[in-house]
Amino acid sequence: MKPQRINNTTEIIGVDNLLNLDTAYSLLDRSTISDGTKEIYKKNVVHFLNFIQEHGLNKKSLLLFRDELEQPIYKKDGKGLVSDRTKNGYLAAAIKLIKQAIRYDKITEDINTDIVGFSLEKSHKEGLSFEEVLKVLAVIKEEKKDKKRLKNNALFHLMAFRGLRQMEVQGVRIEWIDFDKNTIRFRRKGQRKQWTLNKEGQQVENFGKYEAQKCFPRVLAAMKAYIDFLGRSEGYLFCGLRTINKEGKSARVIDPEKPMNLESIRKAFKETATGKTPGLFQVAGLPETRSLHGTRHFFGSFLIAKGYSPAEVARLLGHKTLDMVMVYYDNANMENLMNQLEKDFSSVV
Numbered sequence: 610m611k612p613q614r615i616n617n618t619t620e621i622i623g624v625d626n627l628l629n630l631d632t633a634y635s636l637l638d639r640s641t642i643s644d645g646t647k648e649i650y651k652k653n654v655v656h657f658l659n660f661i662q663e664h665g666l667n668k669k670s671l672l673l674f675r676d677e678l679e680q681p682i683y684k685k686d687g688k689g690l691v692s693d694r695t696k697n698g699y700l701a702a703a704i705k706l707i708k709q710a711i712r713y714d715k716i717t718e719d720i721n722t723d724i725v726g727f728s729l730e731k732s733h734k735e736g737l738s739f740e741e742v743l744k745v746l747a748v749i750k751e752e753k754k755d756k757k758r759l760k761n762n763a764l765f766h767l768m769a770f771r772g773l774r775q776m777e778v779q780g781v782r783i784e785w786i787d788f789d790k791n792t793i794r795f796r797r798k799g800q801r802k803q804w805t806l807n808k809e810g811q812q813v814e815n816f817g818k819y820e821a822q823k824c825f826p827r828v829l830a831a832m833k834a835y836i837d838f839l840g841r842s843e844g845y846l847f848c849g850l851r852t853i854n855k856e857g858k859s860a861r862v863i864d865p866e867k868p869m870n871l872e873s874i875r876k877a878f879k880e881t882a883t884g885k886t887p888g889l890f891q892v893a894g895l896p897e898t899r900s901l902h903g904t905r906h907f908f909g910s911f912l913i914a915k916g917y918s919p920a921e922v923a924r925l926l927g928h929k930t931l932d933m934v935m936v937y938y939d940n941a942n943m944e945n946l947m948n949q950l951e952k953d954f955s956s957v958v
Contacts, residue, residue, distance in 0.1 A: 633658060636709035637702075641801055645776070645871075650702040657703035666716065671724045674703055678727075693727035700726050736906025736937075737899060742769055744893040745878075759835040761877060761889060764847065765904065766831035771824055772908035772926045774798050775875070775901060779868045783836055784843040785816045788829060792821035797927045841865065847874070875901055909937040 637650050660674050678699060682691040704724060710716045737745070749765060752758035767773045767781070777795050785794040794816045796802060803818035832846065844865025851864040878901050880888035890899055905926070912922045919934045928934055 630655070630658060632710075632715065633706055636706060636713060636715065639713065640705065640709055642705070643802065649698065650705055653698045653702035654706050656699045657706065666720075668720055670720060671700075671703055671707060672721060675700055675724055675726075694729055697726040697729070700724065735898060736903045736908075736910050737769070737895070738907070739911070741893070741895050741899065742904075742907055744895065745769075745889055748889050748893045755838060759831075759838050760847065763831045763835040764874065764877065765889075766828045768901070768904035769907055771828045772905050774905060774927075775871055777927075779845075779847065779871060779874065781832075781846045782816060782844065783839075783841065783846050786829075786832060786836075786846070787821070788833060790821070791824050791826070791829060793824050793832075794819045794821050799929075845869070849873070906937065909934070913937045 633654050634651055637647050637654065640647065642650070657674055660677065661670055664670070664673065678696045682696070683689075684691055704722050707716070707720050707722055711720070711722075745765060746762075749758060749761050752761065764778060767778045768775070773781075773795075776798060780795050781793060782795075787793070796814075796816075796819055800819070803815040804812050805815035805817075807813045836846070845868045847869040848863055848865045849867040849869045850861045851867055852859050853862055854860075876885075876888060878888045878890050880886060880891070881897075890901075909922055909926055912925065913934075917925075919931045922928075922937065923931055923934050926934070
């Protein structure tokens with residue numbers, strides 16, 4: 610089947626009385642999804658807007674859009690085809706837009722939004738080995754600059770020894786770390802943001818509504834060492850930068866109320882650009898195939914190897930179902946299981 614080039618541009622095809630780009634962005638901005646997800650949806654929703662500009666909007670628009678996505682579609686550069694995972698992103702943005710449009714009475718059509726995305730094969734992402742984790746820790750320990758060493762140590766401990774996702778690490782705030790109760794509060798992936806008003810009447814995220822997660826002493830110690838160095842009692846543990854005007858010139862300053870962006874977190878460990886300081890994984894000599902998410906897989910695999918039950922692993926990692934835990938049972942675990950079964954059966958047969 611010949612690949613299609615439709616629905617893969619960044620501009621709207623024409624304008625009439627259907628949903629336009631400004632309306633779509635406004636509706637997505639009013640949703641309760643995270644800011645990062647909003648930006649992804651805004652990028653992806655263009656494809657659906659192009660589709661309805663060409664074909665109109667009716668009760669089966671989302672179903673027809675999915676049918677069109679079934680066709681092979683070129684990437685923007687014309688090299689290779691868009692993956693089913695990417696197509697699911699297009700579809701998710703379209704569904705969210707229609708739901709928002711219905712909610713705010715922008716459209717009155719009873720459009721079917723119960724659309725199933727494309728099924729994806731679950732691939733096993735290889736986690737870091739115990740030896741590789743030790744190598745990264747050794748590299749961190751050798752860092753001469755105190756701030757960088759303490760910061761990277763805290764980052765790595767939260768991911769490798771508590772299994773936090775990168776976006777979860779990004780959202781950790783100092784005031785929600787309880788060193789007396791050995792807990793931290795943060796928003797899990799997929800969890801809806803909770804809001805409250807501060808003393809100035811401004812809307813802020815309410816971390817008190819998130820479940821307190823137990824933490825291990827070594828992870829708490831790594832965080833405390835970095836917090837003591839920073840010398841502050843509130844704000845994001847890993848904060849970002851904001852631009853200010855200083856004497857007529859732009860300057861970048863640390864902003865405790867702005868989280869460190871995910872790209873900066875990744876580059877601290879996996880920087881491959883020419884001329885840039887190599888990431889910790891490169892310095893430690895880890896294979897190129899190792900990803901930062903592999904720290905989380907190390908944590909999950911380590912728990913499984915030590916005999917923790919799937920339910921316990923799921924709770925520690927924040928998985929909603931036990932199915933998600935099965936990725937940590939790799940071939941090595943299965944081989945060990947078969948060997949143990951052979952011993953057990955030999956004693957009764």
